[in-house]
Amino acid sequence: MNLTLKVWRQKNATDAGxxxxxxxxxxxxxxxxxxxxxxxxxxxLLRGEDPIAFDSDCREGICGTCSLVIDxxxxxxxxxxxxxxxxxxxxxxxxVITIEPWRAKAxxxxxxxxxDRSSFDRIIQSGGFVSVNTGGTPDANALPISKLDSDESMxxxxxxxxxxxxxxxxxxxxxxxxxxxxxxxxxxxxxxAEAETRVLNMVRTMDKEGFGNCTVTGSCEAVxxxxxxxxxxxxxxxxxGKAVLVNRAERQNAGA
Amino acid sequence: xxxxxxxxxGPLAQKWDKHRFEMKLVNPAxxxxxxxxxxxxxxxxxxxxxTMAELGYNVKCFCFQDSPRRAHSIAAQGGINAxxxxxxxxxxxxxxxxxxxxxxxxxxREANVYRxxxxxxxxxxxxxxxxxxxxxxxxGLLANRSFGGAQVSRTFYARGQTGQQLLLGAxxxxxxxxxxxxxxxxxxxxxxxLVVVDGHAKGIIVRDLVTGNITSHAADAVxxxxxxxxxxxxxxxxxxxxxxxxTWKAYKKGAAFANPCYTQIHPTCIPVSGDHQSKLTLMSxxxxxxxxxxxxxxxxxxxxxxxxxxxxxxYFLERKYPSFGNLAPRDIASRAAKEACDNGLGVGPxxxxxxxxxxxxxxxxxxxxxxxxxxxLFDMYEKITGENAYKAPMRIYPxxxxxxxxxxxxxxxxxxxPGCFVIGEANFSDHGAxxxxxxxxxxxxxxxxxxxxxxxGNYFATNKQPKPKSDGPEFKKALEDSTARINKFLxxxxxxxxxxxxxxxxxxxxxxxxxxxxxxxxxxxxxxxPALRGEFWQNVTVSGSPGELNQNLEHAGRVxxxxxxxxxxxxxxxxxxxxxGGHFRTEFQTEEGEAKRDDENFAFVSAxxxxxxxxxxxxxKEPLVYEEVHMSQRSYK
Numbered sequence: 001m002n003l004t005l006k007v008w009r010q011k012n013a014t015d016a017g018x019x020x021x022x023x024x025x026x027x028x029x030x031x032x033x034x035x036x037x038x039x040x041x042x043x044x045l046l047r048g049e050d051p052i053a054f055d056s057d058c059r060e061g062i063c064g065t066c067s068l069v070i071d072x073x074x075x076x077x078x079x080x081x082x083x084x085x086x087x088x089x090x091x092x093x094x095x096v097i098t099i100e101p102w103r104a105k106a107x108x109x110x111x112x113x114x115x116d117r118s119s120f121d122r123i124i125q126s127g128g129f130v131s132v133n134t135g136g137t138p139d140a141n142a143l144p145i146s147k148l149d150s151d152e153s154m155x156x157x158x159x160x161x162x163x164x165x166x167x168x169x170x171x172x173x174x175x176x177x178x179x180x181x182x183x184x185x186x187x188x189x190x191x192x193a194e195a196e197t198r199v200l201n202m203v204r205t206m207d208k209e210g211f212g213n214c215t216v217t218g219s220c221e222a223v224x225x226x227x228x229x230x231x232x233x234x235x236x237x238x239x240x241g242k243a244v245l246v247n248r249a250e251r252q253n254a255g256a
Numbered sequence: 257x258x259x260x261x262x263x264x265x266g267p268l269a270q271k272w273d274k275h276r277f278e279m280k281l282v283n284p285a286x287x288x289x290x291x292x293x294x295x296x297x298x299x300x301x302x303x304x305x306x307t308m309a310e311l312g313y314n315v316k317c318f319c320f321q322d323s324p325r326r327a328h329s330i331a332a333q334g335g336i337n338a339x340x341x342x343x344x345x346x347x348x349x350x351x352x353x354x355x356x357x358x359x360x361x362x363x364x365r366e367a368n369v370y371r372x373x374x375x376x377x378x379x380x381x382x383x384x385x386x387x388x389x390x391x392x393x394x395x396g397l398l399a400n401r402s403f404g405g406a407q408v409s410r411t412f413y414a415r416g417q418t419g420q421q422l423l424l425g426a427x428x429x430x431x432x433x434x435x436x437x438x439x440x441x442x443x444x445x446x447x448x449x450l451v452v453v454d455g456h457a458k459g460i461i462v463r464d465l466v467t468g469n470i471t472s473h474a475a476d477a478v479x480x481x482x483x484x485x486x487x488x489x490x491x492x493x494x495x496x497x498x499x500x501x502x503t504w505k506a507y508k509k510g511a512a513f514a515n516p517c518y519t520q521i522h523p524t525c526i527p528v529s530g531d532h533q534s535k536l537t538l539m540s541x542x543x544x545x546x547x548x549x550x551x552x553x554x555x556x557x558x559x560x561x562x563x564x565x566x567x568x569x570x571y572f573l574e575r576k577y578p579s580f581g582n583l584a585p586r587d588i589a590s591r592a593a594k595e596a597c598d599n600g601l602g603v604g605p606x607x608x609x610x611x612x613x614x615x616x617x618x619x620x621x622x623x624x625x626x627x628x629x630x631x632x633l634f635d636m637y638e639k640i641t642g643e644n645a646y647k648a649p650m651r652i653y654p655x656x657x658x659x660x661x662x663x664x665x666x667x668x669x670x671x672x673x674p675g676c677f678v679i680g681e682a683n684f685s686d687h688g689a690x691x692x693x694x695x696x697x698x699x700x701x702x703x704x705x706x707x708x709x710x711x712x713g714n715y716f717a718t719n720k721q722p723k724p725k726s727d728g729p730e731f732k733k734a735l736e737d738s739t740a741r742i743n744k745f746l747x748x749x750x751x752x753x754x755x756x757x758x759x760x761x762x763x764x765x766x767x768x769x770x771x772x773x774x775x776x777x778x779x780x781x782x783x784x785x786p787a788l789r790g791e792f793w794q795n796v797t798v799s800g801s802p803g804e805l806n807q808n809l810e811h812a813g814r815v816x817x818x819x820x821x822x823x824x825x826x827x828x829x830x831x832x833x834x835x836x837g838g839h840f841r842t843e844f845q846t847e848e849g850e851a852k853r854d855d856e857n858f859a860f861v862s863a864x865x866x867x868x869x870x871x872x873x874x875x876x877k878e879p880l881v882y883e884e885v886h887m888s889q890r891s892y893k
Contacts (some may be wrong), residue, residue, distance in 0.1 A: 125435035129428035137385035144396025154389040
């Protein structure tokens with residue numbers, strides 16, 4: 001099939017950027033969306049033009065690197081699917097497809113469709129972990145954990161950190177991402193010990209990085225390639241509320 | 257080159273304990289005086305960086321991805337082995353050790369493998385303490401499943417995303433140390449060269465992939481956890497950006513490269529659909545717990561799979577290997593699939609595929625149980641092929657998946673350059689000629705959490721070295737060389753794209769040095785690869801400029817290294833005149849078509865030593881001495 005692409009081109013972080021139109025001809029339905037872009041890029045290279053920069057790595061939907069807004073929808077609108085797993089059989093001959101980067105203050109564009117998502121890393125660095133050092137841990141079966149808790153924790157832990165939730169949200173909120181990590185660890189006894197400080201620190205960093213507040217519209221859940229549920233945001237709010245009310249961490253820090 | 261494996265003396269089961277006691281320690285207060293560079297942030301790199309920072313070392317960690325959480329360990333699906341014997345089915349450290357040695361076709365170093373089995377139990381404890389949500393039974397204890405090459409259930413898993421969850425555990429431990437200021441993280445940063453000063457590794461040259469700036473970084477030791485080289489075949493299950501550059505640069509600076517011909521072809525991957533294909537996708541080996549592999553008995557049988565009656569199907573793994581059945585090791589299952597397709601029994605487009613059928617499992621367990629176990633894999637299969645595997649069998653075909661070869665390292669995981677350590681898939685040490693399923697995660701984390709942090713201390717305590725300076729002459733020279741190479745790529749302005757060279761190299765490697773290798777095919781490859789490399793340096797076109805985010809330029813550097821490395825891989829395959837594990841030389845097979853080892857002449861590690869651009873490398877041999885196990889013909893019948 002033959003397609004027309006309208007692609008965001010931006011030379012670097014300071015360039016203004018603009019949409020540019022390209023032809024993508026002889027595209028095979030079995031190609032993935034990124035393989036289609038590979039074909040376009042090979043063609044651009046042979047014509048001496050700068051290929052379209054876009055992030056991708058594993059191309060099997062788990063690394064969270066790929067990050068395209070396709071026809072206005074983060075990852076392209078197939079439920080539970082990253083852009084790299086989106087296949088051209090979902091498009092029709094003659095389609096005009098727009099391709100843009102994630103748009104959010106906290107994810108500045110570096111070039112074309114490539115953005116800087118290191119703000120996510122800084123959120124994790126501020127508390128998204130269990131503070132155990134290597135060694136000296138008890139036997140793995142010493143502490144039984146309800147399968148239901150464990151499964152729910154895994155539902156949250158599946159987050160691939162791609163940032164589609166932020167890209168979809170009109171407030172560019174990172175609540176779904178933060179809630180996934182807070183819930184993953186809060187649901188397990190290993191993570192409970194630090195649950196209060198964790199949620200306070202992660203939310204503080206989230207705000208500092210320039211992510212907006214939750215809109216409660218669920219646009220994040222709709223585009224999440226791992227189908228992380230909005231319920232986890234409710235859980236995040238509960239954890240946060242508890243931590244603020246109890247305020248134990250803050251009091252301790254103040255020496256009370 | 258003298259290859260001293262530094263295997264401790266004494267009984268096998270006591271070597272690691274003895275060694276840990278004998279190694280010199282660095283006083284806690286002195287650890288902060290040592291700087292360590294870690295390249296790579298996968299299971300091995302991230303776990304090593306976190307652990308060494310916890311111990312007090314100053315760590316700099318580099319990765320080319322935009323975040324350390326994206327390293328390719330994340331894509332491992334099936335699970336991680338550990339000799340916990342939680343199932344009470346007869347597992348033990350000794351059995352995991354033996355299975356791994358046998359699975360590796362008696363080409364791994366005994367002492368390393370034993371240590372791996374010993375620390376496997378600590379890994380699970382560590383990961384659970386970090387909050388890794390492993391699968392559990394209703395009673396609240398951890399669940400296990402079986403994997404290829406084992407008759408016990410010792411594999412721990414987190415749905416089909418075990419690698420992801422283990423990596424996130426290590427990433428979170430690393431993130432904690434970054435937050436504490438003990439690790440300085442450099443994402444989107446690619447190592448271009450290793451710097452050696454007075455015979456010791458003292459730093460690296462790095463390109464910032466956003467700005468294009470090239471800088472020198474000095475340290476008291478350099479650790480490479482940079483993964484495998486499967487992408488030399490172009491199509492593999494590796495992530496697109498996986499490459500051999502770090503260990504190849506180390507090779508050119510004196511770190512011997514061991515057993516490059518040991519490549520693992522995984523039996524259960526989604527078949528190639530066309531020339532546009534950019535990578536291949538694995539369907540976890542765990543599927544073989546419940547899926548049955550078969551082909552039609554009749555050549556060219558065009559009927560739909562459900563129309564073929566039981567009696568006209570050949571469940572060839574169950575037939576040939578009754579005691580392991582569909583859970584035969586990867587190399588054996590791959591070759592059996594290839595043989596079926598070579599005999600014209602393959603299914604799907606081009607006849608390059610076999611069925612992996614879940615109909616029996618769905619009948620026995622119900623669709624919901626199958627969905628719970630493998631749901632995400634079935635979903636992934638449907639996304640890629642557009643077919644529903646609950647209704648019709650999957651089509652699978654072998655694909656390059658893992659590389660057992662890598663930098664030669666001694667028992668301390670140190671390469672033949674003092675101060676340069678290599679961990680995880682990037683080294684050669686534990687899997688011999690074939691890796692068993694669920695052992696890669698085990699090895700990466702064993703190296704990073706529990707082995708390197710000890711052995712590196714011994715290096716510091718016993719090698720008093722002057723503090724390196726990143727503006728010394730060796731650094732300056734390496735930085736100039738790296739810059740010149742980048743300018744060279746951009747100046748060629750030829751007519752072929754980098755990708756076209758990569759694809760052509762991959763085709764040569766797969767056809768001449770893939771699942772079956774012959775004297776003739778390897779000699780052809782050894783002519784074709786240098787010719788292709790010659791053309792690359794004359795006729796490649798690389799766009800853009802050096803001082804910007806330039807993915808085409810990054811790819812050019814990686815492909816240039818693959819074009820050199822591929823030749824060494826073929827040379828190694830040519831000189832190893834035997835079949836073992838993933839290395840199958842057609843000339844050397846048993847009457848039943850199984851790999852035929854030659855223990856008398858080839859029970860050694862091939863460690864290749866670089867001599868310079870126009871000289872053939874030297875083959876050094878580290879003999880494999882087995883004190884504990886008896887080398888036998890591997891049988892899974």
